[in-house]
Amino acid sequence: MSQSVLFVCLGNICRSPLAEAALRQECLRLEPNIIVDSAGTGDWHVGQPPDERAQAVAAQNGVDIGHLRARQVKVSDFRDFDYIIALDNQNLRDLEALRPARAVSQLSLLFDHVAGRAGEDVADPYYGSERDFEQTWAEVTEAARNIRQWLAAG
Numbered sequence: 001m002s003q004s005v006l007f008v009c010l011g012n013i014c015r016s017p018l019a020e021a022a023l024r025q026e027c028l029r030l031e032p033n034i035i036v037d038s039a040g041t042g043d044w045h046v047g048q049p050p051d052e053r054a055q056a057v058a059a060q061n062g063v064d065i066g067h068l069r070a071r072q073v074k075v076s077d078f079r080d081f082d083y084i085i086a087l088d089n090q091n092l093r094d095l096e097a098l099r100p101a102r103a104v105s106q107l108s109l110l111f112d113h114v115a116g117r118a119g120e121d122v123a124d125p126y127y128g129s130e131r132d133f134e135q136t137w138a139e140v141t142e143a144a145r146n147i148r149q150w151l152a153a154g
């Protein structure tokens with residue numbers, strides 16, 4: 001049976017497309033049936049490709065994310081995805097506010113999947129530098145490894 005995961009940040013052009021790419025890459029070999037997507041709580045960038053700096057860091061790590069397009073999270077996502085993973089605590093609060101009473105999805109924070117970092121935010125690199133995007137990639141990649149194992153166990 002396939003499992004599905006939705007990553008959610010604010011704009012869906014920096015952090016959550018990178019988390020989506022990292023988990024998809026991590027699952028290619030061992031969990032090919034997993035469905036991975038991403039969305040933003042905001043609507044400013046709907047329809048746009050990921051930030052060029054996010055595309056660059058993904059490409060440097062062997063993943064093309066240029067075809068992704070930003071979308072806003074919607075109520076039906078809480079029925080369609082087994083797991084919704086927020087990139088920071090504000091995203092998590094916004095998702096909790098949007099979550100319908102009969103949601104299927106299990107909500108968590110990305111860093112709750114990294115030992116010693118539970119409760120932390122993945123910092124928003126949007127106003128940062130290319131180095132910040134490299135750090136985001138490192139963070140989401142570490143989490144993706146653990147999330148894949150967590151899915152395989154569950």
Ligand code: 4NP
Pocket residue numbers: 009010011012013014015016040044124125126
């Ligand atoms: P993301 O980064 O939430 O990681 O995609 C942001 C992208 C755009 C904006 C904020 C955060 N913005 O304010 O437009």
